[in-house]
Amino acid sequence: MNLNIAVLPGDGIGEEIVAQALEVTKAICKKFNHELTYKKALVGASAIDAVGNPYPEETHELCMKSDAVLFGAIGAPKYDNDPSAKVRPEQGLLAMRKKLGLYANIRPVTTFASLIHKSPLKDELINGADFMCIRELTGGIYFGRPQGRTEDGNTAYDTCVYTREEVERIIRLAYSYAKKRKNKLTIVDKANVLATSRLWRQVGQEIEKEFPEVETEYMFVDNAAMQLVQWLKRFDVIVTENMFGDILTDEASVITGSLGMLPSASIGIHTSVFEPIHGSYPQAAGKDIANPLATILSAALMFEYAFDLQKEGALIREAVDASMKEGVVTEDIATGKAYKTSEVGEWIVNYINNK
Ligand code: IPM
Ligand code: MN
Secondary structure, three states, X not given: OEEEEEEEEEOOOHHXXXXXXHHHHHHHHHHOOOEEEEEEOOOOHHHHHHXXXXXXXXXXXXXXXXXXXXXXXXXXXXXXXXXXOOOOHHXXXXXXHHHOOXXXXXXXXXXXXXXXXXXXXXXXXXXXXXXXXXXXXXOHHHXXXXXXXXXXXXXXXOOOOOOHHHHHHHHHHHHHHHHHOOOEEXXXXXXXXXXXXXXXXXXXXXXXXXXXXXXXXXXXXXXXXXXXXHOHHHOOEEEEOHHHHXXXXXXXXXXXXXXXXXXXXXXXXXXXXXXXXXXXXXXXXXXXXXXXXXXXXXXXXXXXXXXXXXXXXXXXXXXXXXXXXXXXXXXXXXOOOOOOHXXXXXXXXXXXXXX
Protein backbone atom coordinates (compact mmCIF):
# COMPACT_ATOMS: atom_id res chain seq x y z
CA MET A 1 0.00 0.00 0.00
CA ASN A 2 1.12 3.59 -0.60
CA LEU A 3 1.09 5.72 2.53
CA ASN A 4 1.39 9.41 1.98
CA ILE A 5 1.61 11.28 5.26
CA ALA A 6 2.15 14.83 6.47
CA VAL A 7 4.42 15.18 9.49
CA LEU A 8 3.78 18.18 11.73
CA PRO A 9 6.05 18.16 14.80
CA GLY A 10 4.88 21.58 16.08
CA ASP A 11 6.54 23.02 19.18
CA GLY A 12 8.45 22.06 22.32
CA ILE A 13 9.04 18.32 22.54
CA GLY A 14 7.05 17.84 19.30
CA GLU A 15 10.15 17.48 17.17
CA GLU A 16 11.71 14.74 19.34
CA ILE A 17 8.63 12.64 19.91
CA VAL A 18 7.44 12.83 16.31
CA ALA A 19 10.92 11.84 15.12
CA GLN A 20 10.57 8.59 17.07
CA ALA A 21 7.02 7.95 15.86
CA LEU A 22 8.23 8.51 12.32
CA GLU A 23 11.07 6.00 12.73
CA VAL A 24 8.56 3.48 14.05
CA THR A 25 6.28 4.21 11.08
CA LYS A 26 9.18 3.64 8.68
CA ALA A 27 10.08 0.35 10.38
CA ILE A 28 6.50 -0.88 10.11
CA CYS A 29 6.27 0.12 6.45
CA LYS A 30 9.48 -1.73 5.72
CA LYS A 31 8.34 -4.83 7.57
CA PHE A 32 4.95 -4.98 5.86
CA ASN A 33 6.13 -3.78 2.44
CA HIS A 34 4.33 -0.47 2.32
CA GLU A 35 5.62 2.48 0.36
CA LEU A 36 5.92 5.46 2.69
CA THR A 37 6.14 9.03 1.44
CA TYR A 38 6.13 11.84 3.95
CA LYS A 39 6.65 15.56 4.06
CA LYS A 40 7.20 17.82 7.05
CA ALA A 41 5.46 21.14 7.59
CA LEU A 42 5.25 23.94 10.13
CA VAL A 43 2.50 24.57 12.65
CA GLY A 44 2.22 26.48 15.94
CA ALA A 45 4.82 28.81 17.48
CA SER A 46 7.49 27.58 15.08
CA ALA A 47 5.25 28.56 12.17
CA ILE A 48 4.57 32.00 13.70
CA ASP A 49 8.30 32.53 14.08
CA ALA A 50 9.01 31.42 10.51
CA VAL A 51 6.10 32.89 8.53
CA GLY A 52 3.87 34.80 10.99
CA ASN A 53 0.96 32.34 10.71
CA PRO A 54 0.39 29.40 13.12
CA TYR A 55 -1.28 27.30 10.37
CA PRO A 56 0.25 28.42 7.06
CA GLU A 57 -1.70 27.80 3.85
CA GLU A 58 1.15 25.63 2.62
CA THR A 59 0.76 23.35 5.66
CA HIS A 60 -2.98 23.13 5.09
CA GLU A 61 -2.53 22.21 1.44
CA LEU A 62 -0.08 19.48 2.40
CA CYS A 63 -2.52 18.10 5.00
CA MET A 64 -5.37 18.15 2.49
CA LYS A 65 -3.50 16.11 -0.06
CA SER A 66 -2.02 13.62 2.43
CA ASP A 67 -3.68 10.39 3.58
CA ALA A 68 -2.97 11.11 7.25
CA VAL A 69 -1.27 13.67 9.46
CA LEU A 70 1.11 12.76 12.25
CA PHE A 71 1.15 15.62 14.70
CA GLY A 72 3.26 16.42 17.78
CA ALA A 73 2.29 19.24 20.10
CA ILE A 74 1.68 22.96 20.18
CA GLY A 75 2.41 25.76 22.64
CA ALA A 76 5.29 27.92 23.83
CA PRO A 77 5.92 29.77 27.12
CA LYS A 78 6.55 33.08 25.41
CA TYR A 79 2.90 33.06 24.33
CA ASP A 80 1.53 31.44 27.50
CA ASN A 81 3.00 34.32 29.49
CA ASP A 82 1.79 37.00 27.12
CA PRO A 83 -2.01 37.20 27.27
CA SER A 84 -2.00 40.18 24.94
CA ALA A 85 -0.30 38.33 22.04
CA LYS A 86 -2.44 38.80 18.93
CA VAL A 87 -1.42 35.58 17.22
CA ARG A 88 -1.19 32.43 19.34
CA PRO A 89 0.29 29.00 18.54
CA GLU A 90 -2.90 27.24 19.68
CA GLN A 91 -4.82 29.09 16.96
CA GLY A 92 -2.82 26.98 14.51
CA LEU A 93 -4.09 23.73 16.00
CA LEU A 94 -7.65 25.03 16.16
CA ALA A 95 -7.47 26.26 12.56
CA MET A 96 -6.14 22.90 11.45
CA ARG A 97 -8.97 21.05 13.23
CA LYS A 98 -11.59 23.40 11.80
CA LYS A 99 -10.27 23.49 8.23
CA LEU A 100 -9.83 19.73 8.08
CA GLY A 101 -13.33 19.28 9.56
CA LEU A 102 -12.02 17.11 12.42
CA TYR A 103 -15.14 17.12 14.51
CA ALA A 104 -14.33 14.02 16.56
CA ASN A 105 -11.32 13.34 18.72
CA ILE A 106 -11.14 9.73 19.79
CA ARG A 107 -9.16 9.21 22.97
CA PRO A 108 -8.87 5.58 24.02
CA VAL A 109 -7.88 5.23 27.67
CA THR A 110 -6.34 1.94 28.71
CA THR A 111 -4.13 0.82 31.54
CA PHE A 112 -0.71 -0.76 31.31
CA ALA A 113 0.07 -3.28 34.03
CA SER A 114 3.58 -1.90 34.46
CA LEU A 115 2.24 1.62 34.98
CA ILE A 116 -0.35 1.00 37.63
CA HIS A 117 2.08 1.93 40.40
CA LYS A 118 2.28 5.42 38.88
CA SER A 119 -1.40 6.10 39.31
CA PRO A 120 -2.42 8.29 42.24
CA LEU A 121 -5.31 5.83 42.77
CA LYS A 122 -5.42 2.39 44.35
CA ASP A 123 -4.56 -0.54 42.06
CA GLU A 124 -7.99 -2.15 42.20
CA LEU A 125 -9.62 1.03 40.91
CA ILE A 126 -7.60 1.13 37.71
CA ASN A 127 -6.46 -2.40 36.99
CA GLY A 128 -8.14 -3.38 33.71
CA ALA A 129 -9.80 -0.02 33.10
CA ASP A 130 -10.50 0.50 29.42
CA PHE A 131 -12.77 3.15 28.00
CA MET A 132 -12.96 5.62 25.18
CA CYS A 133 -13.62 9.33 25.32
CA ILE A 134 -15.06 10.89 22.20
CA ARG A 135 -14.48 14.60 22.36
CA GLU A 136 -16.32 16.98 20.03
CA LEU A 137 -13.49 18.97 18.46
CA THR A 138 -14.68 21.77 16.20
CA GLY A 139 -17.46 23.45 18.18
CA GLY A 140 -18.31 24.82 21.60
CA ILE A 141 -16.51 27.53 23.50
CA TYR A 142 -13.23 27.01 21.61
CA PHE A 143 -14.82 28.36 18.44
CA GLY A 144 -17.97 30.29 19.38
CA ARG A 145 -18.33 33.86 18.20
CA PRO A 146 -18.25 36.54 19.43
CA GLN A 147 -15.04 36.24 21.38
CA GLY A 148 -13.01 39.09 22.76
CA ARG A 149 -12.11 41.65 25.33
CA THR A 150 -13.42 45.14 25.84
CA GLU A 151 -11.16 48.03 24.93
CA ASP A 152 -10.51 48.81 28.58
CA GLY A 153 -9.36 45.25 29.24
CA ASN A 154 -11.75 44.76 32.17
CA THR A 155 -14.25 42.46 30.53
CA ALA A 156 -13.67 39.43 28.32
CA TYR A 157 -16.09 37.03 26.70
CA ASP A 158 -16.15 33.61 25.06
CA THR A 159 -19.30 32.19 23.56
CA CYS A 160 -20.31 28.55 23.66
CA VAL A 161 -22.27 27.60 20.55
CA TYR A 162 -23.53 24.23 19.30
CA THR A 163 -25.88 23.48 16.47
CA ARG A 164 -28.17 20.44 16.33
CA GLU A 165 -26.23 19.15 13.35
CA GLU A 166 -22.91 19.26 15.23
CA VAL A 167 -24.38 17.49 18.25
CA GLU A 168 -26.16 14.88 16.17
CA ARG A 169 -23.14 13.79 14.16
CA ILE A 170 -20.90 13.34 17.20
CA ILE A 171 -23.55 11.49 19.21
CA ARG A 172 -24.25 9.18 16.27
CA LEU A 173 -20.53 8.50 15.94
CA ALA A 174 -20.37 7.73 19.66
CA TYR A 175 -23.21 5.20 19.29
CA SER A 176 -21.33 3.50 16.47
CA TYR A 177 -18.37 3.03 18.82
CA ALA A 178 -20.57 1.99 21.74
CA LYS A 179 -22.07 -0.75 19.53
CA LYS A 180 -18.60 -2.06 18.71
CA ARG A 181 -17.72 -2.13 22.40
CA LYS A 182 -19.91 -2.85 25.43
CA ASN A 183 -23.14 -1.13 24.35
CA LYS A 184 -22.82 1.53 26.99
CA LEU A 185 -22.71 5.27 26.33
CA THR A 186 -22.32 8.11 28.81
CA ILE A 187 -23.25 11.53 27.46
CA VAL A 188 -21.52 14.14 29.59
CA ASP A 189 -22.93 17.67 29.80
CA LYS A 190 -23.83 20.48 32.18
CA ALA A 191 -27.52 20.59 31.28
CA ASN A 192 -28.48 21.95 34.70
CA VAL A 193 -26.74 25.22 33.80
CA LEU A 194 -25.86 25.54 30.11
CA ALA A 195 -28.24 25.95 27.16
CA THR A 196 -25.79 24.20 24.82
CA SER A 197 -25.77 21.24 27.19
CA ARG A 198 -29.56 21.13 27.17
CA LEU A 199 -29.39 20.93 23.37
CA TRP A 200 -26.95 18.02 23.74
CA ARG A 201 -29.30 16.29 26.14
CA GLN A 202 -32.35 16.88 23.96
CA VAL A 203 -30.61 15.56 20.83
CA GLY A 204 -29.24 12.64 22.86
CA GLN A 205 -32.72 11.70 24.05
CA GLU A 206 -33.99 11.74 20.47
CA ILE A 207 -31.18 9.63 19.03
CA GLU A 208 -31.13 7.25 21.99
CA LYS A 209 -34.41 5.73 20.77
CA GLU A 210 -32.69 4.46 17.62
CA PHE A 211 -30.23 2.44 19.71
CA PRO A 212 -32.29 0.45 22.22
CA GLU A 213 -29.48 -2.11 22.50
CA VAL A 214 -27.18 0.56 23.92
CA GLU A 215 -27.53 1.59 27.55
CA THR A 216 -27.45 5.40 27.51
CA GLU A 217 -26.79 7.48 30.58
CA TYR A 218 -26.50 11.24 31.01
CA MET A 219 -24.07 12.69 33.48
CA PHE A 220 -23.14 16.20 34.55
CA VAL A 221 -19.50 16.99 33.93
CA ASP A 222 -18.69 17.72 37.57
CA ASN A 223 -20.08 14.33 38.52
CA ALA A 224 -18.14 12.72 35.65
CA ALA A 225 -14.90 14.28 36.92
CA MET A 226 -15.60 12.73 40.30
CA GLN A 227 -16.69 9.33 38.98
CA LEU A 228 -13.49 9.03 36.96
CA VAL A 229 -11.61 9.07 40.24
CA GLN A 230 -14.09 7.08 42.24
CA TRP A 231 -15.18 4.36 39.83
CA LEU A 232 -13.40 4.62 36.51
CA LYS A 233 -14.38 1.15 35.38
CA ARG A 234 -18.07 2.09 35.15
CA PHE A 235 -17.33 3.89 31.86
CA ASP A 236 -17.11 2.39 28.41
CA VAL A 237 -17.75 5.14 25.84
CA ILE A 238 -18.04 8.77 26.93
CA VAL A 239 -19.09 11.46 24.49
CA THR A 240 -18.85 15.10 25.38
CA GLU A 241 -18.35 18.63 24.14
CA ASN A 242 -15.00 20.14 23.28
CA MET A 243 -13.78 21.69 26.53
CA PHE A 244 -15.24 19.05 28.87
CA GLY A 245 -13.48 16.40 26.77
CA ASP A 246 -10.19 18.27 26.94
CA ILE A 247 -10.32 18.44 30.74
CA LEU A 248 -11.67 14.95 31.47
CA THR A 249 -9.07 13.21 29.31
CA ASP A 250 -6.13 14.92 31.00
CA GLU A 251 -7.64 13.69 34.25
CA ALA A 252 -8.08 10.19 32.85
CA SER A 253 -4.50 10.07 31.61
CA VAL A 254 -2.89 10.66 35.00
CA ILE A 255 -5.33 8.30 36.65
CA THR A 256 -4.20 5.54 34.33
CA GLY A 257 -0.51 6.28 34.83
CA SER A 258 0.92 9.13 32.80
CA LEU A 259 0.01 12.02 30.55
CA GLY A 260 2.78 10.77 28.30
CA MET A 261 0.89 7.63 27.30
CA LEU A 262 -2.42 8.62 25.73
CA PRO A 263 -2.75 8.81 21.93
CA SER A 264 -5.65 10.19 19.96
CA ALA A 265 -7.20 10.19 16.51
CA SER A 266 -8.94 13.29 15.21
CA ILE A 267 -11.35 12.31 12.48
CA GLY A 268 -13.99 14.01 10.40
CA ILE A 269 -14.43 15.35 6.92
CA HIS A 270 -10.94 15.60 5.42
CA THR A 271 -7.56 14.08 6.35
CA SER A 272 -7.39 12.58 9.87
CA VAL A 273 -4.80 13.78 12.37
CA PHE A 274 -3.05 11.52 14.87
CA GLU A 275 -1.77 13.28 17.96
CA PRO A 276 -0.78 12.59 21.56
CA ILE A 277 -3.19 14.21 24.02
CA HIS A 278 -0.39 15.87 25.98
CA GLY A 279 1.08 19.30 25.35
CA SER A 280 4.43 20.63 24.19
CA TYR A 281 6.21 20.30 27.58
CA PRO A 282 8.63 23.15 26.76
CA GLN A 283 10.79 22.57 29.86
CA ALA A 284 11.90 19.27 28.33
CA ALA A 285 12.35 20.46 24.75
CA GLY A 286 15.66 19.46 23.21
CA LYS A 287 16.67 17.34 26.24
CA ASP A 288 15.76 13.95 24.76
CA ILE A 289 13.82 13.03 27.93
CA ALA A 290 10.16 13.30 26.89
CA ASN A 291 8.02 10.18 26.67
CA PRO A 292 7.50 9.31 22.97
CA LEU A 293 4.95 6.53 23.65
CA ALA A 294 1.76 8.59 23.24
CA THR A 295 2.97 9.69 19.81
CA ILE A 296 4.15 6.21 18.86
CA LEU A 297 0.73 4.88 19.92
CA SER A 298 -0.84 7.65 17.83
CA ALA A 299 1.08 6.21 14.86
CA ALA A 300 -0.55 2.85 15.71
CA LEU A 301 -3.95 4.56 15.56
CA MET A 302 -2.92 6.04 12.22
CA PHE A 303 -2.30 2.60 10.71
CA GLU A 304 -5.60 1.33 12.09
CA TYR A 305 -7.90 4.29 11.46
CA ALA A 306 -6.47 5.96 8.37
CA PHE A 307 -5.30 2.87 6.47
CA ASP A 308 -7.26 0.01 8.06
CA LEU A 309 -3.95 -1.80 8.63
CA GLN A 310 -4.75 -3.64 11.85
CA LYS A 311 -1.73 -5.94 12.05
CA GLU A 312 0.61 -3.00 11.64
CA GLY A 313 -1.09 -1.13 14.48
CA ALA A 314 -1.06 -4.25 16.64
CA LEU A 315 2.68 -4.76 16.18
CA ILE A 316 3.34 -1.19 17.34
CA ARG A 317 1.24 -1.80 20.46
CA GLU A 318 3.03 -5.08 21.08
CA ALA A 319 6.40 -3.32 20.80
CA VAL A 320 5.30 -0.56 23.17
CA ASP A 321 4.07 -3.15 25.69
CA ALA A 322 7.37 -4.98 25.40
CA SER A 323 9.41 -1.83 26.00
CA MET A 324 7.41 -1.17 29.13
CA LYS A 325 7.77 -4.73 30.41
CA GLU A 326 11.48 -4.48 29.72
CA GLY A 327 11.65 -1.15 31.58
CA VAL A 328 12.96 0.71 28.53
CA VAL A 329 10.99 3.85 29.29
CA THR A 330 11.55 7.55 29.95
CA GLU A 331 11.90 9.18 33.35
CA ASP A 332 8.20 10.00 33.82
CA ILE A 333 7.31 6.31 34.10
CA ALA A 334 10.63 4.64 34.95
CA THR A 335 11.03 2.78 38.21
CA GLY A 336 14.68 1.94 37.61
CA LYS A 337 16.95 3.43 35.02
CA ALA A 338 15.39 6.17 32.88
CA TYR A 339 16.02 5.94 29.14
CA LYS A 340 16.20 8.81 26.66
CA THR A 341 13.41 9.57 24.19
CA SER A 342 15.60 8.37 21.33
CA GLU A 343 16.66 5.19 23.17
CA VAL A 344 13.04 4.22 23.73
CA GLY A 345 12.28 4.85 20.04
CA GLU A 346 15.32 2.87 18.90
CA TRP A 347 14.41 -0.05 21.17
CA ILE A 348 10.91 -0.17 19.70
CA VAL A 349 12.26 0.04 16.13
CA ASN A 350 14.63 -2.83 16.89
CA TYR A 351 11.85 -4.90 18.34
CA ILE A 352 9.82 -4.40 15.16
CA ASN A 353 12.80 -5.17 12.90
CA ASN A 354 13.50 -8.41 14.77
CA LYS A 355 9.91 -9.63 14.70
C1 IPM B 1 -5.32 19.14 23.42
C2 IPM B 1 -4.65 20.43 23.79
C3 IPM B 1 -5.22 21.55 22.93
C4 IPM B 1 -6.70 21.65 23.24
C5 IPM B 1 -4.54 22.92 23.11
C6 IPM B 1 -3.06 22.85 22.86
C7 IPM B 1 -5.18 23.97 22.25
O1 IPM B 1 -4.78 20.70 25.14
O2 IPM B 1 -5.21 18.72 22.26
O3 IPM B 1 -5.95 18.53 24.28
O4 IPM B 1 -7.11 22.28 24.22
O5 IPM B 1 -7.47 21.08 22.48
MN1 MN C 1 -5.69 19.09 26.29
